Amino acid sequence: MIADLIIALVFIGYAISVLMGFGTILTWVERKQAAVMADRIGANRAYIRIPFTQVKLVWWGLFHGMADGLKMLLKEDFKPRTYDSFAFAVAPWVVFTPVLLVFAVVPFGGTITPAALWAPLAGIFGDRSWPMQITTLDAGLLVVFAFSGITIIGAMLAGWSSSNKFSLLGALRAGSQMISYELVLGLTVLGLILIYGTLDLNAMVRHQSGTVLGFLPAWGIVYQPFAAVLFMTAAIAENKRIPFDLPEAESELIAGYFTEYSAMKMGLFMFAEFIEIAIIGALFTTLFLGGYNLPYMSDAGFAFPGGAALAMPHGAAVVTQLVVFLAKVFVVCSFQILVRWTLPRFRYDQVLTFAWKFMLPLAIVNLVATAVIVWAVQA
Amino acid sequence: MSTKPYKRKQYWNEPQMGWYERIYLPEILRGLAITGGVFARNMFKWMTGRKGALTTYYPEETRWDYAAGNRGKHVLTRRPDGSPQCIACNMCATVCPAKVIEIEAGFDPADTAHPKFPVRFEIDYSRCVFCGLCVEACPEDAIRMAKEVPNLPADDRWNMWLGKAELLEWQPQSDVAKPYPPAPAGAPKKDRA
Numbered sequence: 001m002i003a004d005l006i007i008a009l010v011f012i013g014y015a016i017s018v019l020m021g022f023g024t025i026l027t028w029v030e031r032k033q034a035a036v037m038a039d040r041i042g043a044n045r046a047y048i049r050i051p052f053t054q055v056k057l058v059w060w061g062l063f064h065g066m067a068d069g070l071k072m073l074l075k076e077d078f079k080p081r082t083y084d085s086f087a088f089a090v091a092p093w094v095v096f097t098p099v100l101l102v103f104a105v106v107p108f109g110g111t112i113t114p115a116a117l118w119a120p121l122a123g124i125f126g127d128r129s130w131p132m133q134i135t136t137l138d139a140g141l142l143v144v145f146a147f148s149g150i151t152i153i154g155a156m157l158a159g160w161s162s163s164n165k166f167s168l169l170g171a172l173r174a175g176s177q178m179i180s181y182e183l184v185l186g187l188t189v190l191g192l193i194l195i196y197g198t199l200d201l202n203a204m205v206r207h208q209s210g211t212v213l214g215f216l217p218a219w220g221i222v223y224q225p226f227a228a229v230l231f232m233t234a235a236i237a238e239n240k241r242i243p244f245d246l247p248e249a250e251s252e253l254i255a256g257y258f259t260e261y262s263a264m265k266m267g268l269f270m271f272a273e274f275i276e277i278a279i280i281g282a283l284f285t286t287l288f289l290g291g292y293n294l295p296y297m298s299d300a301g302f303a304f305p306g307g308a309a310l311a312m313p314h315g316a317a318v319v320t321q322l323v324v325f326l327a328k329v330f331v332v333c334s335f336q337i338l339v340r341w342t343l344p345r346f347r348y349d350q351v352l353t354f355a356w357k358f359m360l361p362l363a364i365v366n367l368v369a370t371a372v373i374v375w376a377v378q379a
Numbered sequence: 380m381s382t383k384p385y386k387r388k389q390y391w392n393e394p395q396m397g398w399y400e401r402i403y404l405p406e407i408l409r410g411l412a413i414t415g416g417v418f419a420r421n422m423f424k425w426m427t428g429r430k431g432a433l434t435t436y437y438p439e440e441t442r443w444d445y446a447a448g449n450r451g452k453h454v455l456t457r458r459p460d461g462s463p464q465c466i467a468c469n470m471c472a473t474v475c476p477a478k479v480i481e482i483e484a485g486f487d488p489a490d491t492a493h494p495k496f497p498v499r500f501e502i503d504y505s506r507c508v509f510c511g512l513c514v515e516a517c518p519e520d521a522i523r524m525a526k527e528v529p530n531l532p533a534d535d536r537w538n539m540w541l542g543k544a545e546l547l548e549w550q551p552q553s554d555v556a557k558p559y560p561p562a563p564a565g566a567p568k569k570d571r572a
Binding site for chain 2: 033035036037038039040041229338339341342343
């Protein structure tokens, strides 16, 4: 009992620090990557001076994120005279909290046996082992969709309660766009559920540690390349980033549904967006890129296609899995930023046409084809 | 009101999209390859210790085409004995459109050639418009402008005043009008950290 509590607290602490870390680092990565892609240098002037010395730590502008956070905390928190100040105050949190909660079912490592890591820990934990995941739910993927659906309510609340026409228009756009793409997102993932036969994300990752055709790693992207592209597109649209940032289109709507927000409340919207990039990265990694495992790797070690095997000690396996998961998530995040700084924005009618007339039929075709093939293979 | 149906204007260079462009995905991948390629090239340059950007780090670096005749910080010239060439005639202060020059004249009976000299010579760089009229007006070639700008970011406008000492002793890297005379041996040196 107490062991379960300790493990849960450690995992929750790890998950929150990873997400917050990603949220902070990604603001910097986005700036720097955009700058390098555009032959620029990027933010590089903020520094921290070590007290009582003239040593200034610049570190490639890493401290600009801290400067921004400090600025947002110290700015005036302007409140518009709105008819629903409670909804106005609560909306950023309705956007922010579910984004964090989604990570509860995402496995960030294999199983961990504390006693095998360090013998004295056996006194508390016995020889039990835990999957590195905050909650092991059979309905993992459903929980992901349930929580990410709440974000829509936050965006709508923010737009409604701002008493501002730009905000309202932005909220309407956000609502219709997110609901449309949520549908596509769910349909693309259904194919994977058919193949893996489970909704539990950890079981999905274990399923992906084998091989297909003898040599390819059995990753979701190998089984369902089409679904991977659709999932990525729908996820970016769901996160309201360019090329789908119609709810926040600056040239038309100032900042869309959070036009009236200032200081740290606006910061929460931005932060939620950056954390959602990391969440999309984590989901994409888990569903399509083999999760926390390297190719041919499982909890016990490597099993290469030629028949060679390499056993790994438990500690090395745990550390490798944690690091590999973070690295894969980071690569997917970086890819999303690449997309964001490459493509121009859609027109608004194009966004919904794209969702309903292009992506949805494709997702359904993909699902039907997968179902037929799975039925044929099993029969 | 006319009831003619709206006819869209046809341009001679109307964009023609074939089926390949209409699938959209290959073209996106091509775009991503371009931006990703630029990213990889620049990142490789940065990681091998070269500059992967076209930007000039401005105050530290200047561009190769930085204007040679740029009107920057003022320089007070000196006579060979080290005293300022300025005779405190106030013509620069009079002509100055921004009224940033303040001169307090002094009298030195020992120097019969030019008995009048500036006790104070101050320029308020927070208001200076760098028009160069003071240089034009000076009858004695006592004030010039070097091409370097006064790098004076300050958190208080009172820190943006430069006095006689700084204007006299500031050694610019270059002076477009004439080579700047080397400081005489006995001239007081001020350490500008």
